[in-house]
Amino acid sequence: MPSTKSDLQTKRVQLRASTALLAGHGHAHPADELERVAAYIREHDITPDNYGTGKVLEEFEREVAELLDMEAARYMPSGCMAQPIALRIWAERVGVFETAFHGTSHLELHEEKGYSALHRLKAHLLGDMGRPTQVADLEGLAPVSSLLIELPAREIGGQLPTWDELVELTRAARKRRIRLHLDGARLWEAGAFYGRPLAEICALFDSVYVSFYKGIGALSGAMLLGSRDFIDEATLWQRRQGGTLYSNLAHIVSAKMRLEPMLARMANYRASAQEIASYWSLVPGVTVVPAVPQVNMFHLIFDGEVEDLMLARDRVAEEHGVWLLNYLNQDEGKARCEITIGDSAAGIPSAKLEAAIAAFAD
Amino acid sequence: MPSTKSDLQTKRVQLRASTALLAGHGHAHPADELERVAAYIREHDITPDNYGTGKVLEEFEREVAELLDMEAARYMPSGCMAQPIALRIWAERVGVFETAFHGTSHLELHEEKGYSALHRLKAHLLGDMGRPTQVADLEGLAPVSSLLIELPAREIGGQLPTWDELVELTRAARKRRIRLHLDGARLWEAGAFYGRPLAEICALFDSVYVSFYKGIGALSGAMLLGSRDFIDEATLWQRRQGGTLYSNLAHIVSAKMRLEPMLARMANYRASAQEIASYWSLVPGVTVVPAVPQVNMFHLIFDGEVEDLMLARDRVAEEHGVWLLNYLNQDEGKARCEITIGDSAAGIPSAKLEAAIAAFAD
Numbered sequence: 186m187p188s189t190k191s192d193l194q195t196k197r198v199q200l201r202a203s204t205a206l207l208a209g210h211g212h213a214h215p216a217d218e219l220e221r222v223a224a225y226i227r228e229h230d231i232t233p234d235n236y237g238t239g240k241v242l243e244e245f246e247r248e249v250a251e252l253l254d255m256e257a258a259r260y261m262p263s264g265c266m267a268q269p270i271a272l273r274i275w276a277e278r279v280g281v282f283e284t285a286f287h288g289t290s291h292l293e294l295h296e297e298k299g300y301s302a303l304h305r306l307k308a309h310l311l312g313d314m315g316r317p318t319q320v321a322d323l324e325g326l327a328p329v330s331s332l333l334i335e336l337p338a339r340e341i342g343g344q345l346p347t348w349d350e351l352v353e354l355t356r357a358a359r360k361r362r363i364r365l366h367l368d369g370a371r372l373w374e375a376g377a378f379y380g381r382p383l384a385e386i387c388a389l390f391d392s393v394y395v396s397f398y399k400g401i402g403a404l405s406g407a408m409l410l411g412s413r414d415f416i417d418e419a420t421l422w423q424r425r426q427g428g429t430l431y432s433n434l435a436h437i438v439s440a441k442m443r444l445e446p447m448l449a450r451m452a453n454y455r456a457s458a459q460e461i462a463s464y465w466s467l468v469p470g471v472t473v474v475p476a477v478p479q480v481n482m483f484h485l486i487f488d489g490e491v492e493d494l495m496l497a498r499d500r501v502a503e504e505h506g507v508w509l510l511n512y513l514n515q516d517e518g519k520a521r522c523e524i525t526i527g528d529s530a531a532g533i534p535s536a537k538l539e540a541a542i543a544a545f546a547d
Numbered sequence: 548m549p550s551t552k553s554d555l556q557t558k559r560v561q562l563r564a565s566t567a568l569l570a571g572h573g574h575a576h577p578a579d580e581l582e583r584v585a586a587y588i589r590e591h592d593i594t595p596d597n598y599g600t601g602k603v604l605e606e607f608e609r610e611v612a613e614l615l616d617m618e619a620a621r622y623m624p625s626g627c628m629a630q631p632i633a634l635r636i637w638a639e640r641v642g643v644f645e646t647a648f649h650g651t652s653h654l655e656l657h658e659e660k661g662y663s664a665l666h667r668l669k670a671h672l673l674g675d676m677g678r679p680t681q682v683a684d685l686e687g688l689a690p691v692s693s694l695l696i697e698l699p700a701r702e703i704g705g706q707l708p709t710w711d712e713l714v715e716l717t718r719a720a721r722k723r724r725i726r727l728h729l730d731g732a733r734l735w736e737a738g739a740f741y742g743r744p745l746a747e748i749c750a751l752f753d754s755v756y757v758s759f760y761k762g763i764g765a766l767s768g769a770m771l772l773g774s775r776d777f778i779d780e781a782t783l784w785q786r787r788q789g790g791t792l793y794s795n796l797a798h799i800v801s802a803k804m805r806l807e808p809m810l811a812r813m814a815n816y817r818a819s820a821q822e823i824a825s826y827w828s829l830v831p832g833v834t835v836v837p838a839v840p841q842v843n844m845f846h847l848i849f850d851g852e853v854e855d856l857m858l859a860r861d862r863v864a865e866e867h868g869v870w871l872l873n874y875l876n877q878d879e880g881k882a883r884c885e886i887t888i889g890d891s892a893a894g895i896p897s898a899k900l901e902a903a904i905a906a907f908a909d
Contacts, residue, residue: 215595216585219797223578223585233577262624266789299787303665398793405792425661426788427628430767431760435581435797 200499204508207461207538210402211529218404222438234437237420237429245441249408254384255393257416259409260437262428264370264396267409268292268333269300270422271392274415275331275364276306285309285326286333287318289340291368303426317346320354323361332358335368336375336386342474342484342523343371345378355389367393374400374480377452391415397440400454400481401447402527404439450528454481458526460535464542471545482525487513491520497545507533507541562861566870569823569900572764573891580766584800596799599782599791607803611770616746617755619778621771622799624790626732626758629771630654630695631662632784633754636777637693637726638668647671647688648695649680651702653730665788679708682716685723694720697730698737698748704836704846704885705733707740717751729755736762736842739814753777759802762816762843763809764889766801812890816843820888822897826904833907844887849875853882859907869895869903 202212225231234242242260250258261267269292276282284300286292288310292300300306309329312322317338334354337343346354355365367390369375376383387393392411397403409419423429458478466473470488487494491513502508513520530538568574587593596604604622612620623629631654638644646662648654650672654662662668671691674684679700696716699705708716717727729752731737738745749755754773759765771781785791820840828835832850849856853875864870875882892900 214589215593215796216588219581219585219588223581226578226581227576231577261789263789263792265786265791269789296789297783297786299789302784303787404797405794421659422664424627424659425665426790427623427625427631427658427661428789429627430625432767434577435766 197499200502201508201511204502204506205533206508206529207510207533207541208524208526209529210527211532218439219435222404222435222442225438225442226434231434231438233432233434235432237423241434241441242437245437246408248441249395249444250410252383253387253393253395253410255387255410255412257411257413259416259419259423260433260440261407261409261423262405262430262433262436264291264368264394264407265296265299266423266426266428267394267407267419268366268368269296269304269306270419270426271366271394271409271411271415272300272306272331272333273304273422274418275366275391276304278364279330279362281328281330283307283309283327283329284331284333285311285329285363286368287311287335287338288314289338290333290335291339291370292333294340315341317341317344317350318354319346319350320357323354323357328361329363331364331366333366333368334390335370337371337378337480337482339371339482339523343374343478343480343482344475345375345479348379348381351386351389364392365390369393369395371396371399371480371482373448374451374454374482377455378479397436397444399525400451400527401440401443403443404436406433406436406440451481453531454526455479457481457530458483458524461524461526461530461538461542464539468542468546481527482523485510485522485524486516487520489520491515494520497547500547501541501544505537505541505544507537509541509545559861562864563870563873566864566868567895567899568870568891569872569895569903570886570888571891572889573894580801581797584766584797584804587800587804588796593796593800595794595796597794599785603796603803604799607799608770610803611757611806612772614745615749615755615757615772617749617772617774619773619775621778621781621785622795622802623769623771623785624767624792624795624798626653626730626756626769627658627661628785628788628790629756629769629781630728630730631658631666631668632781632788633728633756633771633773633777634662634668634693634695635666635784636780637728637753638666640726641692641724643690643692645669645671645689645691646693646695647673647691647725648730649673649697649700650676651700652695652697653701653732654695656702677703679703679706679712680716681708681712682719685716685719690723691725693726693728695728695730696752697732699733699740699842699844701733701844701885705736705840705842705844706837707737707841710741710743713748713751726754727752731755731757733758733761733842733844735810736813736816736844739817740841759798759806761887762813762889763802763805765805766798768795768798768802813843815893816888817841819843819892820845820886823886823888823892823900823904826901830904830908843889844885847872847884847886848878849882851882853877856882859909862909863903863906867899867903867906869899871903871907 608620
């Protein structure tokens with residue numbers, strides 16, 4: 186047994202590197218994607234973007250706008266940049282600097298409240314923390330210029346409202362003249378749940394943000410979509426926030442070359458997540474949230490202490506060659522983690538997966 | 548002669564591609580730098596940065612902080628992000644949301660006034676537009692929390708105050724308890740003029756911004772430097788502005804691997820700019836600003852119409868194989884351009900350069 190905390194850490198890094206990963210897209214060398222991008226640039230004779238202009242960028246923006254049937258699109262370095270910009274624009278349109286979103290929104294939890302510190306927006310946090318936003322959450326809500334809806338809601342295990350609930354919610358918001366913004370950080374992953382084209386989901390919204398480095402697996406990057414005049418305004422804000430880079434070619438090309446092939450895999454990722462979740466649901470002391478994953482992600486809630494559970498994870502890795510989870514957060518006497526299924530799980534035979542997960546209980 | 552504007556444009560793109568460039572670092576394929584970065588990552592076993600953390604990032608920040616003898620540093624995607632953040636922090640420290648900078652500052656001309664729209668700062672524009680900021684410009688200035696000084700001042704041909712003028716200006720500002728921020732977009736290029744270590748220049752300032760894609764020639768990126776507490780605050784603002792990317796490895800590595808070797812070339816670039824400027828000063832109808840370049844850049848002001856001058860540029864390219872300038876802006880009956888000398892000019896024999904520039908007058 187390793188004698189110090191640092192030895193244990195080193196052992197775990199080595200162990201992880203030598204096992205099959207349950208979550209994510211698998212082991213990769215950080216130079217791999219850059220080499221693929223460089224080869225793609227040579228093959229397609231791509232000239233660099235320059236301060237937010239250039240053929241490769243404009244073509245990619247048009248491609249995503251067409252896919253989602255939105256009028257216009259703007260590539261941005263991050264969603265953290267894109268989303269507060271959208272809410273700021275909707276606030277200025279009606280002079281109401283108040284917005285609303287779920288209490289677990291990325292804007293509330295992970296962005297140092299840029300929406301407030303930079304854009305002077307006040308946010309009303311909606312609803313029950315354990316379920317997605319519903320139409321009932323609009324009752325008694327102060328006048329707001331916009332409502333942000335995250336599909337799927339990441340912090341609650343990737344839950345989605347049903348199609349009817351979503352239509353009801355967006356209709357009720359429209360009746361109140363509230364602009365609808367879609368936090369589509371994992372929108373690509375939500376298509377299979379609704380069994381509808383992504384454009385049909387986007388049609389319910391005035392503005393849409395999508396991400397390229399999660400399910401799509403690109404180096405970084407995001408896109409904001411909406412009407413032409415909305416995107417023109419967003420482009421000004423992007424410049425103001427320092428998001429119009431001299432060149433961002435590697436990130437743009439990485440997203441562009443991966444989008445189509447990765448979209449084709451999303452339904453498989455979801456099916457794989459459902460299979461894996463079903464194995465976990467049989468492990469005593471483990472709760473899967475949601476019980477049946479709606480997208481390619483779910484949460485695991487364990488009875489027990491984090492360090493004991495980590496040792497169980499290490500043991501399974503040594504005995505079965507499968508790395509079941511990266512981390513656990515202590516959460517009111519339980520331990521919790523998020524599992525997102527990508528390319529990696531598909532490379533592990535079902536029987537091996539099932540045996541490894543079952544062995545976690547020993 | 549090409550029959551249409553589009554034919555002419557195509558001809559010029561081909562002509563430029565087949566000639567030696569006077570300005571910049573020369574012709575390069577956009578995949579070249581990505582391939583160099585990928586090779587460097589493999590050679591040095593670099594693991595990716597992740598949301599603004601990671602060994603490669605922290606080591607690079609420490610390296611630049613040590614070089615400039617500042618306490619702490621933070622890599623950011625752009626200067627357009629870094630500089631308003633610095634001014635915002637200084638404003639909050641004393642509760643004065645007013646700042647001052649030269650009328651040609653990048654913040655005033657090229658950033659859609661993010662300093663005002665995002666950070667609610669009011670700017671007092673200083674001085675004579677044709678010379679750098681001087682101590683006299685502080686006379687009668689309203690109370691401000693910060694003063695931004697750009698060294699060298701790009702929009703006026705890369706002019707610098709003398710060392711004594713700079714010391715006098717910064718001392719006078721300190722007496723008024725004004726925080727000093729250095730816009731060092733081209734600080735690397737200014738060292739040779741002062742004949743002092745860059746750290747000695749930075750010691751006059753409370754905060755410093757430097758850029759990696761101009762003289763250094765990296766893909767993109769910038770760094771903000773200051774005290775530890777200042778940088779901790781700046782890191783929060785970077786997150787709020789959407790500048791903490793999932794990964795920004797290519798840009799970081801490109802800057803890191805180029806910094807030291809490119810710094811060693813700056814004095815040569817400056818000497819080359821002075822030689823080239825001396826040839827231009829002999830051409831009738833051309834004014835060089837400043838008459839003797841202080842860094843590796845200068846402006847050229849031509850009598851005449853832009854299109855006539857462009858045709859002269861094309862003719863020289865065809866006859867001498869040297870591409871003298873990329874663009875010209877009409878400026879009160881004159882035409883003006885900026886010339887920045889990098890690696891490219893060093894590959895052209897002096898006699899060829901001199902002959903090409905002399906031929907421009909014909």
